[in-house]
Amino acid sequence: MRIVELTEESRKDILENLLKRSPNNYTEFEGRVNAIIEKVRSDRDEAVFSYTKQFDGADINASNVLVTEEEIKEAYEQVDQTLLEVIRKALVNIRKYHEKQRQQSWFTSEDGIILGQKVTALEKVGVYVPGGKAVYPSSVLMNVLPAKVAGVDRIIMCTPPGKDGKVYASTLVAAKEAGVDEIYKVGGAQAIAAMAFGTESIPKVDKIVGPGNIYVALAKKAVFGYVSIDSIAGPSEILVLADETANPRYVAADLLSQAEHDEMASAILITTSEELAKKVSDEIDGFVEELSRKEIIQKSLDNYGYILVASDLDEAIDAVNEIASEHMEIVTKDPFHVMTKIRNAGAIFIGEYSSEPLGDYFAGPNHVLPTNGTAKFFSALSVDDFIKKSSIISYSRDALEPVYKDIVKFAECEKLTAHANSIKVRFEK
Amino acid sequence: MRIVELTEESRKDILENLLKRSPNNYTEFEGRVNAIIEKVRSDRDEAVFSYTKQFDGADINASNVLVTEEEIKEAYEQVDQTLLEVIRKALVNIRKYHEKQRQQSWFTSEDGIILGQKVTALEKVGVYVPGGKAVYPSSVLMNVLPAKVAGVDRIIMCTPPGKDGKVYASTLVAAKEAGVDEIYKVGGAQAIAAMAFGTESIPKVDKIVGPGNIYVALAKKAVFGYVSIDSIAGPSEILVLADETANPRYVAADLLSQAEHDEMASAILITTSEELAKKVSDEIDGFVEELSRKEIIQKSLDNYGYILVASDLDEAIDAVNEIASEHMEIVTKDPFHVMTKIRNAGAIFIGEYSSEPLGDYFAGPNHVLPTNGTAKFFSALSVDDFIKKSSIISYSRDALEPVYKDIVKFAECEKLTAHANSIKVRFEK
Missing domain, CATH: 3.40.50.1980 (Nitrogenase molybdenum iron protein domain)
Structure with a gap:
């Protein structure tokens, strides 16, 4: 070396x-990725299944896109039992660490003024799990458990099927152990688009997380704003x-x-x-x-x-x-x-x-971590990624009265007279 | 109605x-925005000043791009003194609220195992302040104060100059009151690109926040990943x-x-x-x-x-x-x-x-808030936006020994033999 x-x-x-x-340098693939996203956005399931045939060589349709209980049972029979034991041990440690990250709603109260932040879990989250070269059940645990601990209502997963229409046993077992609600046999940019906009079979989610190849990374960047994403790995x-x-x-x-x-x-x-x-x-x-x-x-x-x-x-x-x-x-x-x-x-x-x-x-601790110098401003995936905070503001009449003229003044300086009016109207004779 | x-x-x-x-729907401007970004990335100051001439009609160069102490002094003389008083009152409330959002580093310790999260402020932050139609000193306070409370070392601001090469007095005063370190007379997508990649005059930052028109919004989305951004408003x-x-x-x-x-x-x-x-x-x-x-x-x-x-x-x-x-x-x-x-x-x-x-x-509470349904997954701008967390992991030999075989097993199941090796080597005879 x-x-x-x-x-x-x-x-x-x-x-x-x-x-x-x-991954920011691979803009040459952006055109292809955007085309896939647009197609899925307009043709929904039809586009998703057609891309799955084209890229994964698998015949997937509305009747078999969702992994069944039967398939999960089979996966448990196929999976290395020692691996299953290790997954269960790791899961306990990962859950315990992430439970420490939970944040509380808080408020302050004084003289008729209540201010605070209300913490709410996201409702629906999509986890992407790559297929292909390597199978990483650890990655499933690391992406799903923070969402689970945050209290997300519904966690779905998308992962590409093999040519035989099957998903790796260890992926299914890790997903089930971590508490994923539904698993869809869809991969690539088409999976990201499906989770961002929704199709007949695949629900729209609020946030998409999980690793993937350059197509997946660019698709995540493209749908950012329509949904939230984790950082681009x-x-x-x-x-x-x-x-x-x-x-x-x-x-x-x-x-x-x-x-x-x-x-x-x-x-x-x-x-x-x-x-x-x-x-x-x-x-x-x-x-x-x-x-x-x-x-x-x-x-x-x-x-x-x-x-x-x-x-x-x-x-x-x-x-x-x-x-x-x-x-x-x-x-x-x-x-x-x-x-x-x-x-x-x-x-x-x-x-x-x-x-x-x-x-x-x-x-x-989570193994989904900021790469490429982004640790200067990004953090590990955490419970924080699956909550959001609403500001809480409440003033009584008595609290507003002594300051209302200041607010009116500020609004008038910014030439926003309707803003000023909404305060003044409360103290008109 | x-x-x-x-x-x-x-x-x-x-x-x-x-x-x-x-703003996600305005993809027709993406080509122009990307061209501006690429030009600034390659030609740096030269491109920034040329766009400032073209879009703002102002002659800005390396010797006058940075707002001087003299200009700030003038702004204090020009600004409405009642507004200044109101700014100062608002500032106290905004700072007090955001101080409640500060997060602590934490760790757990048991039997030779230390796990935790270390909270660190971002080092350099760029705040964008629009010029044009309306001047909003309140927006300056709301964008700068959370960064200040988080402990960011260096906060810079970019805002477009008028044709006369001047910046609005109320913007300068609000920036100074909030604690901005440097103010640059540059606006639009060229300002976002300059802060994302750095030029001779304008430093590269870790995160860019602040509102702007569609060009600014698209430029922020384009540089996301090179730097962090707040949500796209x-x-x-x-x-x-x-x-x-x-x-x-x-x-x-x-x-x-x-x-x-x-x-x-x-x-x-x-x-x-x-x-x-x-x-x-x-x-x-x-x-x-x-x-x-x-x-x-x-x-x-x-x-x-x-x-x-x-x-x-x-x-x-x-x-x-x-x-x-x-x-x-x-x-x-x-x-x-x-x-x-x-x-x-x-x-x-x-x-x-x-x-x-x-x-x-x-x-x-902050007035920079998620719009367009993104309150399902985004939060108000806050101190959280200006910190990041590093995971802390420390095991003693005694803590690692009873679990090392589990880790080796997991790595081997994922076919990562060098991962397994790095654990095994510590217990070789």
Whole structure:
């Protein structure tokens, strides 16, 4: 793995290289995606089923688009029983963590004035689950459980069928365990459009979440505003901040755990120790040979993998905050104090036993995290994503009277006389 | 004002009519907006200044784009001193309300496991303030103060200059009072692009908020993902839910206060009392004649104004939740109990002295609210918009050991062997 000195210039080059991976750059597919959306919006079910035939090769229609209880029962029989046990253990941890995120309605009251915020769960949410190359039941849990904990009334799921019209058993089992209400055998941009506008078979939802390929990502961006969406996910990332106290074998293994996701994934070590840099590089060479996804890993490391050597910890931390990685590990002396200086990261893993995959599957925090530097302004998927807040405002006559002239004045300065009138009318003789 | 019986069908027609106003429908301007964005992204300052010449007729360059202390001083001299006093009073209320929205970092700790969320303010925020037809210092306060309360380091503002290269005095004064750090004389899609990508003169920000015309709205949607944005605002709306106890004169005045905003604004009364319906309609006719923005009001009422008569309160409340209005007033018996059944509304004004303009200017809650039915999934602008949360995960060796095999199992089921490896390596002999 390449070892680079951390300088103003190398930092700039690396940031530019990383941002190339943004789904925002794939505007060449926008035309095709918009055409699919328009077609689904006008022809509804007919368009959805026709695209499903075209893209997934499956014969889906109004009578078989909804996964049946029978199919779910079959899935439970097919699924690896040990996996089912692990899913159930993970589910307990994920639910427990997300329950801590619940927000309360609140109000203040003084002298005839009540102000506050009323928290309400969204009514209908759609979760997209990709089919294709890899099946990730963990992703089902992470997308569904925050909505469930928030108190969403109805959670539907769309996922593409195979040619045989079936959905993966582990997806169905994870969905059922997490509490999905209905599962539809539809994928791609057509699924996003169906959930955004509704069809005869598929209900319109208030928010769409879940990962997907570039078509799904662009479709989500296109329907944003008609419905809400989670943030648009790019390829996965890990950034390890380590000093000379770190175990190079652990650091190497953790970097590889993200590199294996995808050729566009990024794995970066920033260290103050040149010795550690070399050892990690050697360990990586050793591991890569043994791993099943060797080719993906090699490409990802070549494209977006870096070992950066910083002259001191402050410089290293500056770079960490600039890169704003999806996953970030702190493997240094005093890691909790270092954490206080980390401003931008999706998830922060602290200490040498807090390996990133612990968070992917098990610990409880959500693995749907902001990528591509968006940790500067986005957060992990959470219960917050499935609630909204209504402002509460109530004044008594006695409370309004002493201030009503100020409000009238303000309205008149903005030349909004009907605004002024609505206050004045209440105090007319 | 038209009086319509509330039925399944009339509800459907009205909803369809209201949704026509969505900024999502103006895709015909997308090409022009995208061209402006691309030009600013590549040519930076040069493009920004050239568009400012073209669209605003002002000669702006690197030496005068930033509003000077001198210009702010002048603005303080020019501005209506009573307005300044009112701005200062409103500011106290707005700040106090938003301070209640602050969220804390939190963690749980048990047996070697620390989990939590670290709350961090965004670093740089850009506020857009429109020029043109109307000047709204209240809008400056509402957009800037939540960012300020959240603890954002640097708040910049962009607003279009007049032909003389000047910005409105009341905008400058409100910006200064609210705590804006820098003000740039740039407007339109070019301002949004400049804040999203940065130019020589204008810094790249993490999030862009603030209202604007259709070009601004589409530009914000286009840069979403590169930066965060607030929700895309459509025309203003009020929905009054009233029974026979309501004062028709107050209800009429409140409906008009939103109708005056814009020809696309919507004012709706839903009532269980046919008598009230008629009286409100009469009062409206009386008021309209006296109001300065009469023509706008008349068009807005003709296009998007309705008085709906419901057969009972439950039916009325269902329609309220379906329409999901930006502003909603409850003027009924037991208005607080009625509030408990309101699921979708940007802001809820309770009782007959809680007139909507009270919230626009003064009470404290934010007047930047979700429009066009998006109150089903979006909230008022708040401190939440200017923070993000990083997940915190830390396991000790003792905590990881009893569960590590479960995590390995889960990773192996998802065929991610490097994930499994990163856990296993910590327990190898």
